[in-house]
Amino acid sequence: MGSEGRAKGTTAMEVGDDGVAVITIVNPPVNALSYDVIFSLVDNYNQALGRDDVKAIVVTGRNGKFCGGFDITAFGAPKGQKDDSRSVDFLTEIIEAAKKPSVAAIDGLALGGGLELAMACHARISTATAQLGLPELQLGIIPGLGGTQRLPRLVGITKSLEMMLTSKPISGEQGSNYGLVDAVVLKDRLLETARRWAIDISEYRKPWIASLYRTDKLEPLGEAKEIIQFARSQVLKQAPNVKHPRVCIDAVEEGIISGPRAGYLKEAKGARELQQTLTSKSLVHFFFAQRGASKVPGITDRGLTPRSIHMVAVLGGGLMGSGIATALLLKNYTVILKEVNQNYLQGGISRIRANLESNAKKGRMTLTKLEKMISSLKGVLDYDSFKDVDMVIEAAIEDVSLKQQIFADLEKHCHPRCILASNTSTIDLNIIGEKIRCRDRVVGAHFFSPAHVMPLLEIVHTQHTSPQVVVDLLDVGKKMGKTPVVVGNCTGFAVNRIFFPYTQGALFLVERGVDAYRLDKVIAKFGMPMGPLRLLDLVGFGVSVATGLQFIEKFPERTYRSMIIPILQEDKRNGESTKRGFYMYDEKRRANADPELQKYIEKARNVSSISIDSKLTSLPEKDILEMIFFPVVNEACRVLAEGIVAKAADLDVASIMGMGFPPYRGGIMFWADSLGSKYICSRLAEWSKAYGGFFRPCAYLVERASKGALLSAPVGGSTARL
Numbered sequence: 221m222g223s224e225g226r227a228k229g230t231t232a233m234e235v236g237d238d239g240v241a242v243i244t245i246v247n248p249p250v251n252a253l254s255y256d257v258i259f260s261l262v263d264n265y266n267q268a269l270g271r272d273d274v275k276a277i278v279v280t281g282r283n284g285k286f287c288g289g290f291d292i293t294a295f296g297a298p299k300g301q302k303d304d305s306r307s308v309d310f311l312t313e314i315i316e317a318a319k320k321p322s323v324a325a326i327d328g329l330a331l332g333g334g335l336e337l338a339m340a341c342h343a344r345i346s347t348a349t350a351q352l353g354l355p356e357l358q359l360g361i362i363p364g365l366g367g368t369q370r371l372p373r374l375v376g377i378t379k380s381l382e383m384m385l386t387s388k389p390i391s392g393e394q395g396s397n398y399g400l401v402d403a404v405v406l407k408d409r410l411l412e413t414a415r416r417w418a419i420d421i422s423e424y425r426k427p428w429i430a431s432l433y434r435t436d437k438l439e440p441l442g443e444a445k446e447i448i449q450f451a452r453s454q455v456l457k458q459a460p461n462v463k464h465p466r467v468c469i470d471a472v473e474e475g476i477i478s479g480p481r482a483g484y485l486k487e488a489k490g491a492r493e494l495q496q497t498l499t500s501k502s503l504v505h506f507f508f509a510q511r512g513a514s515k516v517p518g519i520t521d522r523g524l525t526p527r528s529i530h531m532v533a534v535l536g537g538g539l540m541g542s543g544i545a546t547a548l549l550l551k552n553y554t555v556i557l558k559e560v561n562q563n564y565l566q567g568g569i570s571r572i573r574a575n576l577e578s579n580a581k582k583g584r585m586t587l588t589k590l591e592k593m594i595s596s597l598k599g600v601l602d603y604d605s606f607k608d609v610d611m612v613i614e615a616a617i618e619d620v621s622l623k624q625q626i627f628a629d630l631e632k633h634c635h636p637r638c639i640l641a642s643n644t645s646t647i648d649l650n651i652i653g654e655k656i657r658c659r660d661r662v663v664g665a666h667f668f669s670p671a672h673v674m675p676l677l678e679i680v681h682t683q684h685t686s687p688q689v690v691v692d693l694l695d696v697g698k699k700m701g702k703t704p705v706v707v708g709n710c711t712g713f714a715v716n717r718i719f720f721p722y723t724q725g726a727l728f729l730v731e732r733g734v735d736a737y738r739l740d741k742v743i744a745k746f747g748m749p750m751g752p753l754r755l756l757d758l759v760g761f762g763v764s765v766a767t768g769l770q771f772i773e774k775f776p777e778r779t780y781r782s783m784i785i786p787i788l789q790e791d792k793r794n795g796e797s798t799k800r801g802f803y804m805y806d807e808k809r810r811a812n813a814d815p816e817l818q819k820y821i822e823k824a825r826n827v828s829s830i831s832i833d834s835k836l837t838s839l840p841e842k843d844i845l846e847m848i849f850f851p852v853v854n855e856a857c858r859v860l861a862e863g864i865v866a867k868a869a870d871l872d873v874a875s876i877m878g879m880g881f882p883p884y885r886g887g888i889m890f891w892a893d894s895l896g897s898k899y900i901c902s903r904l905a906e907w908s909k910a911y912g913g914f915f916r917p918c919a920y921l922v923e924r925a926s927k928g929a930l931l932s933a934p935v936g937g938s939t940a941r942l
């Protein structure tokens with residue numbers, strides 16, 4: 221709460237000769253509204269309102285950032301009743317209802333409580349690039365300082381619901397088009413314009429507007445009800461497992477039907493209750509876990525600064541390589557694409573162009589920008605131009621000797637500081653770099669398909685990789701808009717290691733009599749984008765067989781050997797690409813159940829001498845979920861215990877961004893801890909007795925369970941491979 225110890229942020233007030241008090245929020249890095257900031261803001265406001273030499277007030281934020289919203293680190297912190305009402309009421313009572321006008325001068329960002337503060341002011345002046353939004357729903361809560369009431373009154377119900385339900389901000393420029401912003405100015409004119417505007421309001425040359433009581437932007441009641449009903453049906457379809465989007469819509473609706481005061485009260489109650497939910501705690505955990513993922517002990521704490529990377533070569537123009545090249549071009553890197561022949565090269569370039577064009581079609585860039593990006597791409601068939609590149613990302617097929625040869629060639633043709641990265645998803649990097657001398661430059665840059673869309677980047681670090689190279693790649697990853705997770709070197713690294721048991725568990729259950737389509741439905745209902753069998757179809761059986769072989773070799777004692785996929789392959793069923801796998805696919809790539817699947821499953825049972833297990837055929841949903849996800853938790857525990865990741869939260873990020881684990885469950889380890897290590901271990905032990913090694917709980921899990929300890933509590937000892 222900040223009343224004890226050092227204050228967490230403050231505000232500064234300066235009164236000018238023009239009679240304007242400028243109150244500046246000072247709480248780096250994003251000027252969040254901590255309780256100390258709120259109290260200081262209230263105190264300065266009261267002073268300004270009481271002073272005879274102050275005619276009007278301008279609120280702004282230090283260092284080009286208006287305000288990043290309520291201080292998320294203070295969520296759930298104990299606070300007295302008095303503090304609560306003081307922080308909620310001051311926007312309406314002290315700012316909006318004051319006898320002196322307020323103007324918000326916005327640069328950088330006005331998010332959450334920051335935008336709510338700005339909306340309580342009587343006008344908003346912004347730079348064109350500032351980001352304005354109410355992203356509270358991404359944290360499992362709703363706006364709590366009047367946002368659900370004021371935003372619809374400033375931009376209309378449709379736009380406000382879109383902004384809140386997607387958590388996406390709009391720019392100052394767009395804000396001006398929608399009516400959220402009163403004027404857009406250059407950064408160096410911001411304060412001056414806001415001051416003048418404030419004086420103009422106080423002297424009645426500009427309107428004195430209280431957003432809460434505006435109605436001119438609201439759609440007519442009948443239309444409003446339809447919009448709200450539509451939004452409600454959409455969130456029920458898209459986010460059935462969480463309630464905060466519905467609470468948000470309810471608060472908006474209350475304000476429209478019963479007036480802004482009633483809406484405000486409904487919002488305050490909803491916001492307070494939602495903060496205590498597991499959903500919100502999970503999403504807040506994910507927020508900090510994402511930011512924590514790029515803080516790697518022993519690497520990012522050495523004071524190294526990233527070197528500048530301009531030119532990147534991508535080796536291989538297949539699906540992965542072209543996706544990586546697209547992602548680089550989108551962030552203005554110069555890219556060299558190398559292929560083995562003209563045909564493949566042309567194919568790669570066409571794929572990149574198609575990716576960029578699809579971005580342009582969605583209105584994300586102009587055609588001029590697209591052409592400029594294409595002009596930053598050079599296709600080559602040899603290494604002649606590699607002497608100038610700062611980083612190479614190899615994205616050739618998963619063939620060890622081919623990759624070894626490529627890296628040996630790269631060492632000859634690239635300058636000695638060039639970073640040599642491989643996009644391999646499973647192969648040990650020490651083997652890939654075996655034939656070269658400069659192994660400190662070798663690093664894994666594991667992107668996920670499609671690379672220009674998927675947000676995760678797994679940075680794989682061997683015992684030879686220099687910390688500087690990891691720091692450089694972290695910087696490139698962030699500039700590409702990815703969330704990087706740094707992991708140690710092993711078969712499958714972190715993501716594929718924990719992903720593998722997910723599909724294996726499904727094959728195990730199906731072979732023993734669980735209905736394949738029911739299984740997928742149960743997993744999708746839990747919140748995964750699709751069930752494991754649909755996923756196997758999507759990825760293609762070739763990839764899963766290749767990965768499976770690596771796992772059988774490395775972890776034979778716990779790799780489940782199912783015959784279903786090889787038997788499907790015998791009939792040229794390779795998944796979605798062949799229009800048949802576990803499902804059959806129509807022209808529109810829609811997956812439909814295939815009655816013939818049963819025939820293949822029965823054949824697999826015969827070949828492996830497995831019979832249907834009557835205990836499993838009518839397994840309740842809860843047991844299906846646990847039998848699929850507990851082996852994943854078990855493998856995640858091994859990855860943590862081996863020091864492949866620095867902390868459990870990294871696995872939460874990896875599972876959400878790499879596997880599609882629902883973010884509102886906080887990630888695989890956070891979710892597991894919500895169930896308890898004891899319970900998970902006991903279930904695995906029970907299944908392992910009945911069904912063998914695939915389910916056997918690992919030593920780490922057994923140890924945590926015996927103490928009733930959290931799986932995410934820091935790991936002791938010196939096993940770390942980072």
Ligand SMILES: C[C@H](O)CC(=O)SCCNC(=O)CCNC(=O)[C@H](O)C(C)(C)COP(=O)(O)OP(=O)(O)OC[C@H]1O[C@@H](n2cnc3c(N)ncnc32)[C@H](O)[C@@H]1OP(=O)(O)O
Pocket residue numbers: 249250252288289290291292293329331332333334336355356359362363364365367508511512
């Ligand atoms: C009552 C109200 O209705 C409730 C609210 O306001 S809830 C809060 C609403 N605000 C938000 O959701 C914004 C959350 N923040 C963000 O989206 C992004 O951090 C940002 C767009 C502000 C900045 O992004 P970026 O420049 O990439 O920097 P980023 O690394 O994310 O953040 C910088 C630091 O600020 C911290 N931070 C960002 N927003 C914060 C906030 N609202 N509270 C506390 N810390 C915050 C981050 O944790 C990070 O800390 P670290 O350096 O120790 O890791």
